[in-house]
Amino acid sequence: MPPKRKATDDSATPSRVTRTRQHDDDDDDDELNLRLSPTKLPSTPGPRHGPSRVVMDYIEITTPKTLAHTLRSNTACASPTINGLKLRLPKEPSTPSRQLRLGPASPGKAVQSPSTPSRVRPPLTPRASPSKLQFHPNDVPVTPSKRATRPLSPRKGGGDIIALPTAIKLPGVLPAHLVPCLRLQKRAILGALQSSQSSEVIDDEDHLSTNSTAYTQLHNLLHGTTTRGEGNSCLLLGPRGSGKTSLIEQTIKDLPGEPIVLRLSGHTQHNDRLALREVARQLSQQTGKSFLRDMEEDVNNTEEDPNPFIDPGPTISIPPPSHLPALISVLPTLSRPTVVILDAFDLFAHHARQSLLYCLLDTVQSCKVGQGNNGLAVVGITTRIDTINLLEKRVKSRFSGRMIRTAPPSDLLSWINISRRLLNTPVDGSSEWGTLWTFAVYTFLEDRKVVDTIRDTFALTRDIRMLKQLLTAIVTNLRTTSPFPTASHISAAVSTQRLRQKFSNLQALSYPSICLLVAAMHAHSAGHDVITFEMLYDAFREEFRASSAAPIQIEGGSIGMARCSREVLMRSFEELVGAHMLTSVVAPSPNVAPEFVRYRCLVERGAVKQAVTAMGQTNVKKWLNKAS
Structure with missing residues (x-):
């Protein structure tokens, strides 16, 4: 317990007051904790001859901008104040001639910059005083000079930052x-x-893209086939241009060893016989062994005498589909693992009885690890999401059901x-x-x-x-x-x-032809995609009557639709047919009059609108706007 001090009145001597103040300063830390509460403040403070003291009712955290403004406004005062409280600012060290980079502050210490306030100003602890704040010159951010290099914006997802000079003059003609x-x-x-x-993209900085994930899954699948002799099957699914073919080619390139790769396409091999011939040809090229010799001999023995009227020449014999299971069953017994790529997998599902898919998937299912066989993998590539539903029940039961998805950027x-x-x-x-x-x-x-x-x-x-x-x-x-x-x-x-404009001469068409096209736009808006000349003529005649009954008034004069006879409109209609702007939807017949032949308009509404605007006919433009 500190000794009790006697209360002093206003008549106390100055020496005693001074000794009391000095005694209070010795116990600065404990006194500050007690004086944080407003109830502990002295009621009748006497005159102060020692250094001023900071007494805070609360702690205020100010932003750098506000603090700088406050300090700048109180520079002329001997004792600057904040919220009515007097502060004695510590003596600022000399500002360095150059600004340095902001470094991490030591834990437990508050850092105050002399010229530039930090972005996050830590609050003062109750036992800390402004005079104890430490300044580190390395905590001030660097301001680059005008001749410094500026970094190129980094590639999304990481990568090296390339430093480029700010001023480089590119030559117009290369030296x-x-x-x-x-x-x-x-x-x-x-x-x-x-x-x-180039098909690999990164969506964001932390997560890999869909194609990168698909690459990992496909690589793990084929790696098990080539190293452990597994039998695997999967379906590579994605929209056109999403990198499916590039992904499978890159995966095969990164596989250990050199597997046998058989590439089939549903756009080329329309039936199982053509697919069998292509499998045998690619096997002969990659293994150096012919797999169709016995098959060709069997086919040649069953053939009849050749036609004497056909010139002899090199022919390609296609084996019958009965040899398909025998050839597919040989794949796991080859000297190297085999990967079969079926491009346009959904088209193979349209083959009769799906014999090729059944033989491949059945062989994959029977290929087990530890039987002394090399692996076999079947990878299908397609854009249809309902390809699994196209498979027969016996084929679907032998498919693994793995689907690897790809996506564009x-x-x-x-x-x-x-x-x-x-x-x-x-x-x-x-x-x-x-x-x-x-x-x-x-x-x-x-x-x-x-x-x-x-x-x-x-x-x-x-x-x-x-x-x-x-x-x-x-x-x-x-x-x-x-x-x-x-x-x-x-x-x-x-x-x-980009595609060129189909009909670039619409602005050069005559007035009757433009009117027929506008009438065709009205018929299309009404739900009639197929039109006849009589329909267009009736639409023009109705608009002419409405325009004559209520003409457009411009500067005291009336502007209406120009009259066109039936013969003039028929001649313009024939010109549109000759320019392929109107195409017939039925075969010509002598029993149908030319006025009732059905046609379809190939000109788009936007092109007709541009032609009407270029023509400058207000009445025709008003008629076209009615069709919207």
Whole structure:
């Protein structure tokens, strides 16, 4: 217990007051804890001759901006205040001549910057005083100079950050000593566009994309076939252009050893006999052994005498389907594991009795580990999600049911990252060329016109092959006079890939022809896709009557529909048929009059609207707007 002090009145001597103040300062830490409560404050404080003391009712955490503003406004005062409380600021150390990088503060210590306040200001603990704050020069962030290098925006999902100078002048005409480097760069980029590595994309920084997950699953499946002799089957499912073929080719390339790969396509092998012939041909090429010799001899023995009227020449004998099970059963007994790839798997399901699928899947199911056989894997590639429902019951019971899904890039940033990775394909060239090309690619992909063009293409299709076609057209058009990609290059590439307008001469059509097309738009809006001349003529006549009854008034004059006779409209109708804007839906018949032959209009509403706007006829434009 501290000794009790006698109360002093206002008449106490100054010396005694001073001794009391000094005694209080010695017990600063305990006194501060007691004075945090407003009930412990002295009621009649006397005059103070010692250093001022901080007495806080609460702790206020201010933002750097507010604190800087408060300190700046109180600079002229001898004792700055915050919320009515006097503060004695510690003596600031001299500001260093240059700013340093912000480093981590030591635990348990509050760090205060002399010039730039930190983003997160830690609150003062009750036992800490402003005079005990420590300053570390390494805690101030660096402000880069104007000549410093700026980093290239990193590729999504990680990767190295490439430092680029802020000011590089790209030459308009490539110097002679850099021409070989341009050729090497073009060759490297075109090779990367053809490889399967470019189909791998990363959706975000932490999670791999759908194709990366599919690659892992497929690689594990085929790795068990090639190393342990397993029999596996799966279905690779995904939309067109999602990287299914590239994924399976890359997986086979990464497998240990060199398995036998048999590639069949449902677009080429329309029946089981053609598929059997293709399997035997590929086996002969990869193993050096003929598997159709005995089959060809059996077929030749059963044939009749050849036709004498046919010139003798090389013929290809196709074995009968009865030899299919015998050939498929040989696959597990080969010297190396076998992988069968069935492209367009859903088309194989339309074969008669699905004999090929039954033999393959039955052999896969009977292929067990430890029987001395090599593995067999069957991988089907398809875009139909209901392919399993197309299989027969006996085939479905032998299928494993594994389905591995692929997906195209999910956002525009993935396309830009793929473009940056492909265009920045490394080559063995000079450092000067590498710096120029890297900066040119960075400038190209940062151009707003380029980004808008890529966004428009991405909105139309998610097929990554379309992006490869655009990049291929850009790279092939690079010359020594324009060695670096620009917005004009991608605009020219897009114009070659887009479809041309079907009917570019609509604006040159006559007034009766435009009226017939507008009448066809009205019939289409009413649900009549098939039209006749009589229908169009009746629609024009009704609009002419309505226009004559209530004409459009412009500057005191009336404007109505122009009269056209039946013969004039019929001649214009025949011109539209001759220009293939109207096509017949039935075969011509002499029993049907030309006015009642059914046609379908091939001109779109947008093209008709542009033609009507270019013609400048207010009445026709008003008639067309009624069809919406």
